Amino acid sequence: MAGKNDESYDARHLSVLSGLEAVRKRPGMYIGSTDSRGLMHCLWEIIDNSVDEALGGYGDSIEIVLEADGSVAVTDSGRGIPVDVEPKTGLSGVEVVMTKLHAGGKFGGGSYAASGGLHGVGASVVNALSARLDVEVTRGGKVHRMSFRRGEPGRFDDSAGTGPHSPFTPFTEPTAPEVVGKAKRGLTGTRVQYWADEQIFLPEAQFSYTDLVDRARQTAFLVPGLGLTIRDRRGVARDEAGEPIPERTEEFRYAGGISEFVDHLAVDPQITDVWRLAGEGTFTETVPVLGADGRMVSEDVERRVGVDIALRWGTGYETKVRSFVNIIATPKGGTHVTGFEQSLLRTLRKAVEANARKLKAGKDKVEKDDVLSGLTAVVTVRLAEPQFEGQTKEVLGTAAVRQIVAKTVDRELTALLESTQRPVKGQAAQLLEKVVSEMKARISARTHRENQRRKTALESSSLPAKLYDCRVSEPESTELFIVEGDSAMGTAKAARDSEYQALLPIRGKILNVQKASVADMLANAECAALTQVIGAGSGRSFDLESVRYGKVIIMTDADVDGAHIRTLLLTLFFRYMRPLVEAGRVFAAVPPLHRVEVVNRGKPNDVTYTYTEAELTALLKKLTKQKKTYREPQRYKGLGEMDADQLAETTMDPGMRTLRRVTMADAERAEQTFALLMGSEVAPRKEFLINGAAELDVERIDA
Structure with missing residues (x-):
């Protein structure tokens, strides 16, 4: 058995770790950081793989369990990772997925038309950054199991307990996953359990239950019919009595789609119903492909982009736009959000200009903020092999998507604004009135702000008398x-x-x-x-x-x-x-509510202020017990009943008041x-x- 610090690497060891060593040396390039954010990103990678199965129509349930020993387990009911040998590498499908960067079903377009996994590095990166990772695949009536330590396949001796510190023996040659049980006919799925490596992640890095719940709810909205269950067995949550909660559970499953998501996000009274803008388009992308002779050659591939947007306007001025690519959130936007906002402004500006006299819009131009005011929207696009700016997937970089989204918004929103159906026509009119109102309010507020900066002594007369x-x-x-x-x-x-x-x-x-x-x-x-x-x-x-x-x-x-x-x-x-x-x-x-004056013989009286009836009752009871004489408590019904000294002492003097x-x-x-x-x-x-x-x-x- 190779010891923890054993530096004797055989050819098998080197072939496995050659790619993953780079991940361990520079984890920030792959997961953003090594704090709680990076820890959560690793979990998203594993969850996204399970969601991709559901998106493809395989499986309808995912369970995420935060275990008390610091590990996390993700179980799905998808097809299960292939366990047979992959011809090019001679390795099992499980080992290829878990140890090879840029390998898996998301390349070549054969298995996933549109997936959330980024560059095909997700599972292998998580494996490389885990002190231990166990994979259980239910497939073909059998349960297959394979374990890894910091990316290297092998076998743990769990006779003394399961965990990352169990004795480990690395494989010296390609080895198929071990069959550890039987499964019911037709039952398939994958279970991944891993322990994040303490050598990589900061000691304070923790899984966020709140973020996990928000992400699960969001995914359930985006994939109708998919059930997600979260169990937290860490005992970190406390009940009202301060006692630890052994397990807390959240379950999500929604039959609707992003229209329900918009209803969930929006809190202000609505001006329009939730409108759906859907369409698709194609573009040609040049991608490198491995030729038959083993050389990389460029090939033009036609990509199809599906656009689905749900949006509604309310009476408020806050804007909530959530964007997704293949159900992966892009919090910093990207080309799809740019196309959406540009087309939204262009279309509504055109509609306002066409009705300028009726709306009394004048010659002022509608700006983006006027259009986005009170908007709640969910923007989703689906395409194969999206180009993101970095492994963290926060920004979509595929340039052609912008124009496809813009055309969809222009066509669908124009149709709604010009609709002759009574309900839609009335809502469209209200929307245009709101946009013009926001434009006028913006101009008025800007004028206000410019004119009402802090004035000098000579200018103070412009403030209210x-x-x-x-x-x-x-x-x-x-x-x-x-x-x-x-x-x-x-x-x-x-x-x-x-x-x-x-x-x-x-x-x-x-x-x-x-x-x-x-x-x-x-x-x-x-x-x-x-x-x-x-x-x-x-x-x-x-x-x-x-x-x-x-x-x-x-x-x-x-x-x-x-x-x-x-x-x-x-x-x-x-x-x-x-x-x-x-x-x-x-x-x-x-x-204060009350003023109590205690009579002292031969020296000034003491004055005490109380702020609640209970506080007054307790004070009077205490004074009576101490056999002190006090005058009838004064009840302040308003600030005007105090004299200036009392108001200053109790409410305005920074040294005495309570704020x-x-x-x-x-x-x-x-x-x-x-x-x-x-x-x-x-x-x-x-x-x-x-x-x-x-x-x-x-x-x-x-x-």
């Missing part, structure tokens, strides 16, 4: 307090430090921007004043560097109306000034919550209120 600005001009050290009502404003003026604290009063409840359009928001006096004072524009044109204040603090009364106003303001910030929230520069002031930072820890969930509570859809909100009524703590109302 009701703003009480501060004297310091550096945004980092300044604070803007948005104050509820005129009554509190008088106290706040006396309580503030005018050197760095500015005040802007809000009268009543501002516009609910979750239901309103961009134009309505800009036309609303309170929203326009707030946008003008902050000075960074709104929506897509919001410029964080132009914000005039370091902190924006919402200061409302501690009652239901105050909470409502705070929610309306947060909705405005969330929808139209989101970078401000993401940067952690939006805060909510926490004014609650508004964060964006989960933007997707926050967006859904805002849409539920503040949106125009009444039924989901009613259901939420009814279902949550039983859990409501009545004591917290108006407290």
Whole structure:
């Protein structure tokens, strides 16, 4: 048996490792990095092979298991990797796939018309970077097994337990996979289990359960009918009591296609239904082919490209475009996304120009951001042997795809925009109105931003008259307090430090921007004043560097109306000034509810502020127990009931106050919550209120 540090290489050893040694020396060239991202990329390679089988119509289930020993197992119900001898190499199909770079069924176009596997290096790269990899193939009524250590085939002695540290004996000659059992007739599939090599990957590299769930859900949308099951047996998740969860499971299977995917991604109220744009085209590609004499010769090959796009527009301004090539995500886009966006702009710009008088579009030109505003789309293309920019498959590089996608979008979208069918015609009209509205809002916001940069002392008169600005001009050290009502404003003026604290009063409840359009928001006096004072524009044109204040603090009364106003303001910030929230520069002031004055004989009385009813009850109980005398607690119904010293001490003085930072820890969930509570859809909100009524703590109302 060859020892771990044995340097005696025979010809068999050299022939196997000649290609894989390069992978181990420079893993970043193949998987991007050796941290958690690279670890997950290896897993994607194995999963993609199983998905390719399902895409080809072989198998309808994949199971991914994260084991407690650090390994991961992927099992599918495909045809199973061939176990017979491959004539050119004299090796079994399993060994060819697992040890030879650029070898397998994805070359030559014989087995896969369109696959997700990149350059045919996926499985062999994972094998090279694994301390141990086991392959089990169910095929022909038998279960075949073969093991590898860092890419080298051999046999592990698992008598003392299965793992990467079991004694290993490398094969000295080509050896077929071992038959380890029988299988039911017609049952086929492949199971790959591997342990990532600790010599390659960083100690902190971990499999991400969340990323795995997202990828599995995404794949289930893209391959209708394919079932994906994920099991996490690592025990890293905790329940509410803090106890480890032995196993957590997620299962996904969708009968629909990318139309369902778009519905899942979109959260804002729709303007159009989900539209499908499908088509195909061909192009000629020159590829090197191994000739009969063993030389590489160039050959022209005709490639067929299938295009399938699902898209819909909503009332929001966020854009969500997910792109895929043969169901492999391309997060950084590529030629297919470029063709999609260019054609989308060209087609809608043409439609707006044709209806300019009706839409009152003027002479301004529609830009890409106007078209993409509120768009949710899934762009998929399928073709054999796609050219990616690097092994990580994040960017599609096949140039001819751009024109094919563009032609498909132009033809299909034009047909929808010119449709005479009543529902489609109405949606097309609404879409064009939205695009023009976004164009006007962009121009208006840009003008706003350009005109409302921080002003010098001589220019300050252009800001709203009701703003009480501060004297310091550096945004980092300044604070803007948005104050509820005129009554509190008088106290706040006396309580503030005018050197760095500015005040802007809000009268009543501002516009609910979750239901309103961009134009309505800009036309609303309170929203326009707030946008003008902050000075960074709104929506897509919001410029964080132009914000005039370091902190924006919402200061409302501690009652239901105050909470409502705070929610309306947060909705405005969330929808139209989101970078401000993401940067952690939006805060909510926490004014006290009660003031308790303890009477002291012969010295000044002590004053304590409490912020909840429970806190007040506990304080009074404590004072009674200590036999201390206190005056009747003062209940603050609003900020205006405090005097300037009290407001400064409790709510405005940085050395004494409490601020609650508004964060964006989960933007997707926050967006859904805002849409539920503040949106125009009444039924989901009613259901939420009814279902949550039983859990409501009545004591917290108006407290």
